Amino acid sequence: HDLWLRYHALTTAPAGIDTRQAVQLVAGPGSPTAKAASGELIRGLGGLLGKAPELSGAVSRDGALIVGTPASSPVVAGLHLDTRELGREGYLIKSVVVNGHTATAIVGNDDIGVLYGSFRFLRLLQTGHPATGLDLRDRPQVKLRVLDHWDNLDGSVERGYAGASIWDWWKLPDYLDPRYTDYARANASIGINGTVLNNVNADPLVLTPAYLKKVAALAGVFRPWGIRVYLSARFSAPIEIGGLKTADPLDPAVRKWWRDKADEIYRVIPDFGGFLVKANSEGQPGPQDYHRTHADGANMLADALAPHGGIVMWRAFVYSEHDLDDRTKQAYNEFKPLDGQFRDNVLLQVKNGPLDFQPREPFSPLFGAMPKTPLMMEFQITKEYLGFATHLVYLGPMWEEVLRADTYAKGKGSTVAKVVDGQLDGHALTGIAGVANIGTDRDWSGSVFDQANWYAFGRLAWDPTQSARAIADDWARMTFAPDDAVAKPIVGMMMASREAAVDYMTPLGLAHLMGAGHHYGPAPWDDSLPRADWNPVYYHRADKNGIGFDRTRKGSDAVDQYAPPVAAEFNNLKSTPDAYLLWFHHLPWDYRMRSGHTLWDALVMHYTHGVDEVKQMRATWATLDGRVDAQRYAQTAAFLAIQQHEAQWWRDASIAYWQSLNHLPLPAGYAPPA
Ligand code: GCU
Known part of the structure; x- marks a missing residue:
């Protein structure tokens, strides 16, 4: 329940920090926000390095942290850093030398910037970065x-x-x-x-x-x-x-x-x-x-x-x-x-x-x-x-x-x-x-x-x-852990996961086919809600001849709400990306895709790919058994099993429903719904 702020002890000490002694933390007292910043550094470094930093009025050994604003801290002011571009919420983190000792300065114009900078510094250590040679500035792009x-x-x-x-x-x-x-x-x-x-x-x-x-x-x-x-x-x-x-x-x-x-x-x-x-x-x-x-x-x-x-x-x-x-x-x-x-x-x-x-x-x-x-x-x-x-x-x-x-x-x-x-x-x-x-x-x-x-x-x-x-x-x-053996497979799963969901739920630009009201699980057949625009059938418009919502100029002309180049792209079947195909076009089941497959075959392939991707995610997760703590391992493993089962449910139910309309066989090599 610590979310991403776990601060578990690092197995290798970050360069620039001597873990044999406590890090000096040069931070004045100050506003509740300033206190939150030093409190977080004490908590975070205490966890990551196994030794909480020591508050100090001045830098007297290597690896110190200097935290504050030029206005509230004479030590920060003495660094003469240019903070003009930081705004109120921005910060800079810079490796400096003070009194002949190496130190890291975390500086903002306002205490809130210092707090954000403190979290950023902790993130650097949490993700395995060294605490040396730092020179970064950041500020929010959105207010x-x-x-x-x-x-x-x-x-x-x-x-x-x-x-x-x-x-x-x-x-x-x-x-x-x-x-x-x-x-x-x-x-x-x-x-x-x-x-x-x-x-x-x-x-x-x-x-x-x-x-x-x-x-x-x-x-x-x-x-x-x-x-x-x-x-x-x-x-x-x-x-x-x-x-x-x-x-x-x-x-x-x-x-x-x-x-x-x-x-x-x-x-x-x-x-x-x-x-x-x-x-x-x-x-x-x-x-x-x-x-x-x-x-x-x-x-x-x-x-x-x-x-x-x-x-x-x-x-x-x-x-x-x-x-x-x-x-x-x-x-x-x-x-x-x-x-x-x-x-x-x-x-x-x-x-x-x-x-x-x-x-x-x-x-x-x-x-x-x-x-x-x-x-x-x-x-x-x-x-x-x-x-x-x-x-x-x-x-x-x-x-x-x-x-x-x-x-x-x-x-x-x-x-x-x-x-x-x-x-x-x-x-x-x-x-x-x-x-x-x-x-x-x-x-x-x-x-x-x-x-x-x-x-x-x-x-x-x-x-x-x-x-x-x-x-x-x-x-x-x-x-989880700042090491590649854990992080890389997890990132791989995460990055594939959204496209997998699109594929097993609503591939090729389909949308809103979830069970009415609760929105969980497939119900493309549903037309039971009192409002037409809440029902899945309103969105897919499938019948024995074809599928998709015509939003081109021949249809609802939603395309012309976009700027002309975008409108032209989506209005034209040839330039519409596959990902939005059935969002903008109503097409016959035997429409030839760029891939050479018919639309129907491609649809079945996408559903199946979605299921396969979830299987892959499960297999990847299984390789992390023992590298992730037992509790989180088990929860994710159990949820992935549910997801695989339900991806299959989405695929099978969707395919069976479309087949009830189009009576088409599955492409060779693709199993019928279970
Ligand atoms: C969706 C959602 C509602 C929500 C609404 C909204 O329709 O199902 O629960 O109230 O969005 O964003 O206002």
Whole structure:
């Protein structure tokens, strides 16, 4: 349950550190954040080196650590390091010589930068780097790096597969579970600086005074770790807890209610982050209930928060059963015309794809389409559509794929990452959110490998250009062991895992074929839900002749929501990558793929490949028996067995269903469904 902050003793001492004596830690007293930084170094080095560092006022032997800001530490100031480019949250780590002794300086302009730098230094040691010749600088590329908890006030977690909510509302504010600090430490270690405590399907009660006290208590725990709290606000709260007759965003009484509410919140939480809002989506109330626009709604809340420096994260996840247009087009239809109408302290929070956190989707066409509005990325860390907590699916490659996708909004190289980090359109207010996979399970995330998704999210939010593989490598070394014999096979499994899941669940651009409601397991035949756009059959459109959703100009024309070069690529069957084939095209079963196989044969091969990949993952894991502690070995082995069984289930059920429509035989050498 220490996550990636295990700090188990290193078997070989890092170069530059003499493990026969305690490391000198030159750090002044100071703010709670400064104390958190030295506390973490004491804990981390104590574990890694077997000897806790000794606090010291000056460097008097080799291998010392000098930690602090130029303003708070004369020793740091004496190093005359250039910290101008570091901003508030950045840091530098540099090997220096002081009083004739070697030392490592961990320096920021603010204590929070020093804390991030301290975690980075520990990471270097955890992953087997030497403590010599260091000269690195880093700062976050994205301003708001936020976890969204879909936690309900009754302790349940929507789409949570790791136990109950870790917020013990019942005992708050008087009892502060030590877990809250562990949570904050883990987040700070990967640079997460915000947390939305409650579900987007929000209970207005969280905005009442009794709950605000509890929220304030949590904010107090998180503050030293650089983490601000945010709340999901229910748009109709003025009616439900305010006694008003309306929640119309242009009604003066409603506006005043929200202003007063914001004032009240900031009285108890002076650094409150702001609101996250799901409005007019899946039955939630919103401004359209009063014939107002999403901009009217967002701006009203933004105006209430602005005097306090708060922000609004307004979600773009909207679609309606009354709208007959392709569901994947609806968010763009709704929001694109509103570009330029939002206040400066509003971010539009957009899911990575236009549908809903599928194993694979093309990037949302909103990225690049709203240059006047900061678009905040919303990823889902919890694996709602990816096998919950048992399937080993490392999401790094999926997020990397989206972030590196080219929107062509301002010509070639206009990647989604550049939209999100503000570079493309010059936004200073930027953000990335991830729907958390955290709960009361002892391992926090429902499985050891799901911890990697939390970890990777934080690392990519800090710097969206990082490589998923490098992040997996760090995580594997920190979580298991810093040696290649353990880390390499684990990274190999992780890197193959996402494509495996795509293959055994929804290959070649298929999507949303999971069991209705719970979204676990195959149900491509399902058309039982009351809304057409919730049913798998809406998405695959298969019959005896063919399969796929025609989103070209001959079909729903979703392609034209992308910039012209991207639209042209996806509109044309010949240039559409196989990965998105059936997302954009409806094709006959005997369509000839680039590989020369028919579409049907290729589909069967992909399903089978997915299953084979899981078998391979199991075999790889088996080679680690004895190299990984017994408990984590056994859990992963058992989960991989479940995954293999269920990958087979996905394959067999899907193939059997398609065969019930197309009556085609399996390609030679491919076994029939068991
Ligand atoms: C998905 C998910 C819901 C969630 C919704 C959202 O549809 O199944 O549980 O509320 O996304 O993101 O708002």
